[in-house]
Amino acid sequence: MRLQRSRRCETAAHSAMANPLRRVRSALFTPGTEAARLRKAITSGADVCIFDLEDSVPAARIGEARAIVREALEELAGRARIWLRVHPASSHEMAEDLRTMPLRLLEAVVLPKASHRDDVETCRRAMKQASVPAELPVVPIIESAAGVLGCAAIAEVTGVACLALGRFDLAADLGIDPDGTSAALAMARGSVVLASTAERLDPPLDSPWLKITDLGGLRAAAERARTDGFGGMLVIHPSHVATVNEVFSPTASELVWAQGIVASSAEAQSGGRGAYTRDGEMVDEAIVKRARAILRDAQP
Numbered sequence: 001m002r003l004q005r006s007r008r009c010e011t012a013a014h015s016a017m018a019n020p021l022r023r024v025r026s027a028l029f030t031p032g033t034e035a036a037r038l039r040k041a042i043t044s045g046a047d048v049c050i051f052d053l054e055d056s057v058p059a060a061r062i063g064e065a066r067a068i069v070r071e072a073l074e075e076l077a078g079r080a081r082i083w084l085r086v087h088p089a090s091s092h093e094m095a096e097d098l099r100t101m102p103l104r105l106l107e108a109v110v111l112p113k114a115s116h117r118d119d120v121e122t123c124r125r126a127m128k129q130a131s132v133p134a135e136l137p138v139v140p141i142i143e144s145a146a147g148v149l150g151c152a153a154i155a156e157v158t159g160v161a162c163l164a165l166g167r168f169d170l171a172a173d174l175g176i177d178p179d180g181t182s183a184a185l186a187m188a189r190g191s192v193v194l195a196s197t198a199e200r201l202d203p204p205l206d207s208p209w210l211k212i213t214d215l216g217g218l219r220a221a222a223e224r225a226r227t228d229g230f231g232g233m234l235v236i237h238p239s240h241v242a243t244v245n246e247v248f249s250p251t252a253s254e255l256v257w258a259q260g261i262v263a264s265s266a267e268a269q270s271g272g273r274g275a276y277t278r279d280g281e282m283v284d285e286a287i288v289k290r291a292r293a294i295l296r297d298a299q300p
Contacts (some may be wrong), residue, residue, distance in 0.1 A: 021108060021137055021161045021202055023297065024048050025232040025248035026241050027083065029208070031056035032065035038072040042080035044238040045245065052085045053097050054112050062093060066100045077105035083139065085110035089119035095126040103127060103134035108161060113169065114140030115147045120157040137161035139205075143169035148188045155199040162202035164234060165192045168210075178207075193229035203231025212237045222247035250294045261291035 028046035030037050032053045041049045051072065057065045073082065084106050087093035090113070098109070111123050120138055127134050138159050142151050143166035155163060170188055171178035178185070189206075196204045206225035209218040222233055222244050233244050250258070261278070265288045268276040275284040 022047075022081070023231070023299075024162070024202065024205065026235050026244040027164075027205055027232065028235045028238065028241060029056065029085070032069040033057055033061050035068050035072060038069070039076065041238070042076055042082075044241050046235060046238075046241045047232070047245070048081045048083055048107070050083045050085050050110055050234075053093075054085050054087050066097065070101060073102055073105040077102075081107045083108045083110050085112060086123070088113040089122040094123065095129070098123075098126045098130045101130070103130055103132060103136060106134075106136055108137040108139050110139045110141065110164070112141045112166070113143045113147070114154055115144050116150050117153040117157050120154060120160060124157075124159055135159065139164055141166045142188070142192055144173045145170070145184075148191050151191050152195040152198065155195040155201055160199075160201060162204055162231070163192050163196050164205040165189060165207050165230075167207040189228055189230075197229070203229065206230040206233045208234040208236045209240060210236065212239065215239070215243055219243050219247060248297075250298045254294050255298055258291035258294040261288055262295065265291075 024047045026046045027048040027050050028041055028044055029050045029052050030041040032038070032051055033056070038049075038051055041051075051069045053062065053065050053069065069084070076082065082105070084097070084101060086097040086109060089111065094111075103109075109123065109127065111120060114120060120140055123138055124135065127136060136159075138157075139162055140147075140154050140160060141164045142148055142154070147154070148170070151163060154160065165188065167185060167188070168178050171180075171182075171185065174182070174184055176182045176184065192204045196202070206221075206228075209221050211217055218240055225233055226248055232248050235241055235244055261283060264276070264278050265283065268274070268283075275282055277283070
């Protein structure tokens, strides 16, 4: 029992020390080499704009991308929530990404290919050693078998705000179809959601939908992600933002249900009752907790 109490205290301490982020339904990637697109991204309606220095930037243009992103941050700061995707902790480019950026203008740092808790610690040390030291929230992307198996430990690191899943790199690591029904991919999804919840992180972000014109497929993928416990999605095209925001927002019927549950719960408590029946179904604390979460998600 003593060990269980200690573990709960550690989890609470992690939650208190982590830098919380406002709710994120959509996080739009934009290549750091595209100045005009960076400026346009902040008008897309995405909850977060991710300025990218990693996958979308050719190696020969990394220095150019840093200069473009730095200028964009100076211009656009305060007009949108901006995260920066840096290079993986295994690359010497990560420290240089952080050293050359005005970190004070960012809300968070996205760390790709996180495979071990040490990756996050390396990123946090690099932030502290930057030209202007900072301790920003970190959003690790789980993109490998090692990352899936280590995501619980990654989620424990102080400063981690939420996790994201990168199923395409993960599928490549596993040698499987990213759009298939692999048990390994299902396990990865569950692991990311469970690790996030166990450490009281913000809900994780699911992988992006790559078929830009297939909005029906996007909606189905987003609905599955929400059902699986993800709080939002990474997005690669502005045309996907509205659908993703809609799917990850409570529906009118969900809000009516949640408001009714919370109101009836208050009445039951005032009458000295715990669990009770409403509309032929039992309502207990777990149901009330879910209703409150839905109402909380409806807040801007």
